Structure formats: C-alpha cells, structure tokens
Amino acid sequence: MSDVKAQLQEAFERTGLRQTPQRYDVLAWLVRHRKHATAEEIFDAVNRTNQRLSRATVYNALHALVESGLVRPVAGEGAAARFDATLDRHHHFICDRCGSIEDLTWFDLPSKAMQAAAGGRSVRQVEITLHGICQRCARGKTKQATASV
Amino acid sequence: MSDVKAQLQEAFERTGLRQTPQRYDVLAWLVRHRKHATAEEIFDAVNRTNQRLSRATVYNALHALVESGLVRPVAGEGAAARFDATLDRHHHFICDRCGSIEDLTWFDLPSKAMQAAAGGRSVRQVEITLHGICQRCARGKTKQATASV
DNA sequence: TCCAACTTTAGATTTAGTCTAAATAGTGTG
C-alpha cells in the first residue's frame, strides 16, 4: 500500500534532508521507475503530473538527494569528456574535492565472478574508477574548488 | 630524440588511420602531456602554437583516435548525467550500441590489491562499469542508434 | 506573529559538443 510513502518519508528524516514536495516527487519517481534516468527525463515525467516543478529544481533536488546519499549518480556526472593517451592498462582515481584524475596501477578483477555478473552480455572493456580524496587535498591543500587542470 | 615522432607515425600506420597534421598534433600533445585533458584544453594548447587547428577538428581528431584505439576516453564520454535510486551495491553495464545502462549483480573486488593500487588515497567509493553489447543489440535488435530510454 | 534561512522559480547564461556547407588537401589514374 502506501508503504513506499512511509519509507520515503523515513528516508528524509533519517538523512536530515528537508522534505519538500518537489524533492519527494523526484525521489518517488526515481524509486518507482527503477531506471537510470537523466534530469530531463525526470523533469518531463514528474512535471506532467505536477506542474509545481521547474527544471532548475530537478537539478537542485537531485544534487540534494545525491548529497544525502538517497540517490547515486551513474556514469560520470556530466562533465566534459576526458582523453588518455596512456594505453597500458590501468585504473583511475577521481578526487571528490578537486576533480583531478590520477592513474592507478592495474589490478586484476575476479574474472570468474565478473563473467557471471555479466551474464550473456559481450564485454569489450571494464572500467574501474575509485572515488575519494586525493593526497594533495587530504594534506589541506584545499585550494581549487572544482575540476582542476 | 625524435624517437616519439617515429613512434607516433608507426602508430598511425599500424592502425591504418590516415595521418594528418592536425591528428598528429593532437595525439602528440596528449602523449607528451600525460594528463587526462578535455577537448578544450587540447584545443587551447595546440592551437596556441599551430593556428591550423579548429575546435571542431579537435573533436573529429579525438573521435578518430579513440576509434582507432590510440586514445582512450575516460570518465563517461560527456553525455547527460544519470541517477540511480537503487542503493543496494551493484555494478553497471553500458551498451556501446544503444547506450542503455543495465544493473549487474555485485561481485567483490580484490580488496588487498585495490588498497595497494590506491596508495595513500582515501577511497570513498568504487565504481565498476562494463562496456560492451547488450543482449537486445546482440540479437540484431539494432534499432535505436544513440543513447536510448 | 515575525524573522531568517531555505527553497523554488523562470529565464538568462555558460559550456560541451554536434552539424553544415564550403574550402582545402590528399590519392590514384592516365
């Protein structure tokens, strides 16, 4: 029944994120339609039934929800594409604070388990990215706010 | 010495990608400055010393280079951000052909090796994305050209 | 009831990337 409603409200309370009708609608839609939607898709869908929602608010709400951990961003949060001429296999580390991308030495994946997870799909490439705080930033060098050099 | 030059030329020959001054300059810059640069950064840098390079050509060149495997794209090739309300830990599969994003069941990573690769960095989250052809597309359902629903 | 902080809004603006049609630069043939 309105079980979901209660759960969502509980989620807002738990995370301390102020619940507003707009934030609620965005989260509810995302939970209901378990797809990996873009902000635009969410806006179109929610705005259709609830006029009280502007485009900017979808972005605001999504940021707030991600911030509180109720939603997770997938596939590189819409920044500019980046290119790498280092072809030796390696992984990447992206700093939450300064946005810098660093190379990590390669480590193997459990190929057996990976095969299983992939099911019948044909896999061309595996991409591993660790997110966290880089050493510069950890050392208090909290200079650059956003994506750096 | 001009060792690099020879290597790059060899790379063009090997992959069969026609070598043009513009493509050469883009690749050479990327190889020289081993950073994860954006198209704009590359344009600014290369255009400064070589006027014969337009913005569009940087994009063309990068696509051609990625296509030939001489350069690899990092961190989600600049599409719209996507959001996921499924918080249970899981990985993702992105289809090269139709762009759809599918959930994969979780599999553990070799945490020992990962720690080592991460060095001193504090890791908040690990993101694993497999790229390939989804089952729908594999079955010839080659309908939708670009990123789908 | 009143205030201050927070949130939403429409629309302008910025940024990344694509597209277009014309100019330019190879490439192969004779």
Added chain:
DNA sequence: CACACTATTTAGACTAAATCTAAAGTTGGA
C-alpha cells in the same frame, strides 16, 4: 602533370546539459 574523387578541415550556427540569478514563496522556530 591534369584530372577526378575522396577525405579532412574550417568557421560558425546550432543543440543540449547544466548552472546561475534575482525575485518570490515556504518553513520552522523564537
């Protein structure tokens, strides 16, 4: 070399994603 043909580059128009802004609306607490 002349020619035709194809591939590439170009400037600038255009589109799409996201952010910013300033004003209006909402909320919780003193």
